[in-house]
Amino acid sequence: MKLRRTTWSLVLAGALAMSAACSPGTGGGGGGDGKSFEFWSFTAINQKASVDAYRDKHPDVEVKLTEVGTSTETAQALTTALAGGKVPDLVLIQGDDLPKFVQQPQNFVDLRTLGADDVKGDYLDWVMGQSTAKGGEVVGIPTDVGGMAVAYRTDLFAAAGLPTDRDQVSALWPTWEAFIETGKRYTQATGKAFVDNAATSVFSQAVNQGAQKYYDDGGELIYATNPEVKAAFDVGVKAATAGITAKQPSFSSGWSAGMAQGQFATLAAPSWMLNAIRSNAPDTKGKWDIAKVPGEWGNWGGSYLAIPKGAKNPQAAWSYIKEMQSPQGQLEHFVRSGALPSTPSVYKDDKMAFAKDEFFSNAPTGTIYTDSLLGLKPFRIGPDTSAINQELGNAIANVEQSGGNAATAWDDAVRNTKTAIGK
């Protein structure tokens, strides 16, 4: 019996794969009533708000929303579902997880068959490009993008003798070097950590500001040779060794507790992070503000809606996409939940240009994040982007948290990445 347990999980996977191989090929549009559809989303991004709004307008349509887990867990569940043949009608996929699915477009309904060509022009070109497969199949329609910024605690900044006005704070760090110098000033004045950790708040943001990241425009891996990646990594290591970090891995329990207790004064804040801050530290309302990210432009994150090939109600799912992800739909979603639209035509709309966030000292979130997207040089995201992110970030976290050698960190990171992705 023990033997069975060692292998049961693999076995399950194997059985699922088998059943996929045996299940009859299901095309789009099989047997649905067109009035209900099943929707898999991930937690913490409040898709429920969108679904509720849609239900209000279409009381006859039934939406079964399931929040599967984190974005990674949702992508894993989707992969298992695709292998097993029992899939939802609509699924939300996070940007970094998308390339794996775009590489296998036969698993999804080509949205051009439902009319994607008509709406393609509404979205930022480079965002749309990431969900288009080699053969031109459109796998997903973008929902939101991340943009980038830095959230900071005004009360802690004041206590450290730093300015608190968001323009003056932004002026403190035109570059990442200046951000680290500011951190040293803060830590010297207060004896406390300046930023939550180096891997997420410094490296992950810095590496998302390059014109190329881990892949060149032809799809070749260049993570080991791209000077922009190396520069971002070096900045991350520098932050890790500067003694300004709280050494709290993002999304860990210590990180949430540290945020609520003011253990650190700043953290990376792509637009989707604002919800995490609100829910982890509700008592700090009004003590936060948002400044520009060092280097000023770039994008981190964003998601896509896709319809799996075996969906029972592709038409109902498409109606939802078309209505809720239209420029107007995304603008309304921004007003309700703060997710940054991927439809540039609404960026100058008053509802965005004058949007203010009470929790963050009435920061003009609309303009801060859309500004960070302007001047953006889009880079290519590939099937191993997620894995490379993890290995490089881990190498920095090792220096920061476990006393790893900073001098050999880059070589270690490249070696580990090669082992992990086999290339």
Added chain:
Amino acid sequence: MTGTLTPARIAAPPPPPSPAGAARRLRDRLTPYGYIAPFFVLFAVFGLFPLLFTFYVALFDWNPIGDRTFIGVDNFTRMFADPRFWNAAGNTLSIWVLSTVPQLLLALLLAHVLNHARLRFALFFRMVVLVPYITSVAATAIVFAQLFDRDYGLLNWLLGLVGIDPVDFTGSTWGSHVLIATMVAWRWFGYNTLLYLASLQAISREVYEAASIDGAGEWQRFRHITVPALRPIIIFTVVTSTIGGLQIFTEPLLLSGGGGLTCGAVRQCQTLTLFLYEQGFGQFQFGYGSAIGVALFVMVVVIAAVNYVLSRRLRGEGR
């Protein structure tokens, strides 16, 4: 052999062959197999088939939503050259030693104490030691992670009171091993205590009393009566905790919190099963994950064989 066969029975003539009799004999012969069939059918479906299928998948580069290519033993050569595999194997071994040794020693001592004739409320204590065992692993992991937290944990707060610097239990290699081992030991010591206790109850009290009269102290009685009497059951618990130790999964997974399937920046607490899961269901390399599963299987078989040899030799000694 105490049974005897009477000559009359041996000499009894065989019944005359008839078609009906042959059918009945066949039925009689097959009936027992029918009774035991459910187990073997279930075993074949849920045990044997998946096992063989895992061997099969291990020979492929298997993408669950894309292509699968036959690559022979490449997954295995890759595994043996993979430092992450050896790291996971080392972590598993280290956590196993750290958890099993103190756990079994503690269980042995506790069983000896609980077996004591003069202990009041013995039944109460015997039941209480089982409480950790029936607590959900997830709940245990969450509570322990908070107790051992670097900045907000109770344990580091207590250490701070006596002037010791806080220990980063999840961030450091040995710290995370100690933490996981503590969780495992806490969960299982009560179970093993009861196993030992059951075995101890079989020893006659008179042996202990005779030893006392001969002037044997508490420690001598423990060493010369309790431990030898428990030898077979000790071997059994060592083997079961070894097999359990090879499969530690939930504790490190829940412990890593935001860290995901690597259990820390340098995979400091990633065990073999966690590595298997990371490759199979995180990276979706089913073939490579299956290869790790096969390696685990081989290890378990080797340990089971060692157990067989040991217990046979032990039985031989007893004669």
